Amino acid sequence: MTITESLQVPDFQLSPELQQFREFVRDYAAKHLGRAAEYDSNVEFPRDAVVAAAELGLLRTTVAKEYGGSAMGNVASCVMLEEINARCASTGVTISVHNSLVNSLLGKWCSEEQKRRWFPKLVTGEWLGAYCLSEAYSGSDAAALRCEAKKDGDHYVMNGAKLWITTGSEAQLFVVFARTGPDRVKGISAFVVEKSWAGVGVGKKERKLGLRGSPTTEIVLENVKVPADCLIAEEGMGFTIALDTLDGGRLGIASQSLGIAAAAIELIRSEIASQVDAKGRPTASQADQWTLADLAADLDAYRFLTWRAAVLRDRGVRCSTEAAMAKSTASRLANRAARAAVSILGERGASGATAAERLLRDARITEIYEGATDIQRLVIARGLMA
C-alpha cells in the first residue's frame, strides 16, 4: 500500500445519492422559484414555494426518521440550500431557519415526548418554526438578552420582546431564549412557545435592504403562560443550546451565500461568454475574465470548507471554528460576486433587468445575521488559540 492509499483522501465528489438529491432540488427550484423577483418587489412571503418544498419533503431533512423526518443530515441540507438560494434567497432563509435552527435544535435537545408533540406539524410544513434570540440590546452579544421567564408553579410567565425574527409573522412555533436567572450565561434557558397562546404577538415588520420576501418581525411576549414542559433540556442550558444550534445555522447561511455567489458568477460567465467577435473569439476584457476565474475558484474552495464543517457536524464533532470559517468566507464571496456581477453587467446589472441587483441586496445580509463577519473572525481566532 502506498502512503497515499493509506491516507483517507476524500475524492471531493458528492455520493451518487447526494448528486441525485441535488438534481431533485434543482428541479424543484426551476419549477417553483421562478417568482423570486416578484417576492422581492412585492415584499411577498413565498408561500407557494414553501408549500411546494414541504410537499417534496424539504422541510424535514434534519429530522430523524422515527419522527417523520428523512434524516438526510447537514451535508444534504447544505447541498439543498445552495440550490434553493441560487434562485431565491427569501425562500432559502425560510427553509434554512426551519431546518437548521428549529428542527435540528428540537431533535438534539428535546425529550422524546416533546419531539412527538411538535415534529408531526413541523415535518409536514403545517407549522413553520422561528428562532428567537435577538433583542433590542442583544445582537452579537447574545448573553445580554433581557426577555425573562419567571417560574410560577407548573408554568413560567414570559415577558419581553424579540427583534429581527425571520419568518416571525408566518411561524406557529417559536424557540425563545429567555432569562430564568441572574447569571449572564447560566441564567438563560430555551423554551418552545406556540403562536396561539395568549400574550404572544407579532409586532413591527422590518423594512429591509434584501431578503424582502422573508418577513422579519418583532415577537412580543406579554405575560405568556409557558407550561413547564415546554422548557427545552434544563434551566440554564439556553446559551449552550443557542450557540450549538448556530454552528448548524451558519452552515445554512454559508450555503445560502454559496448559492447567491453561484448565481452571480453564472451571470458574469454568460455575459463574458456572449462577447465574441465575428469569428467567435472571446472579446471580453482580460480583467473581467480574471474576475470570473478568481470568483469561480473561491466558490469551489468555500464549498469544500462548508461541506467539511457539515461532515463534522453530521459525525457529532464540534465544528464552531470550521462553521465560522465557512460562513465568513462564503458570505464575503457572495458580496464580492454580486458586486462584480452588477459592475460587469452595467445598467442591466443595476436596473433589475437581471437578478444581479437583487443578489447584491440579498448578499449583504449574509454578512450580518447568524453572527456578523467580525464575530465569525473572533470565533475562528478563539478556536485557533484554544
Ligand SMILES: Cc1cc2nc3c(=O)[nH]c(=O)nc-3n(C[C@H](O)[C@H](O)[C@H](O)COP(=O)(O)OP(=O)(O)OC[C@H]3O[C@@H](n4cnc5c(N)ncnc54)[C@H](O)[C@@H]3O)c2cc1C
Ligand atoms: C434579515 C435579518 C434576519 C434576522 N433573523 C434573526 C432571527 O431569525 N433570529 C434572531 O434571533 N436574530 C435574527 N437576526 C438578528 C441578527 O442575528 C443580528 O442582527 C446579528 O446577530 C448582529 O447583531 P446586531 O444587529 O445587534 O449588531 P451588533 O451586535 O450591534 O453589531 C454591529 C457591528 O458591530 C460589530 N461588533 C459587535 N460586537 C463586536 C465585537 N465584540 N467585536 C468585534 N466587532 C463587533 C459586528 O461585527 C457588527 O458589524 C436577523 C437579522 C437580520 C438582518
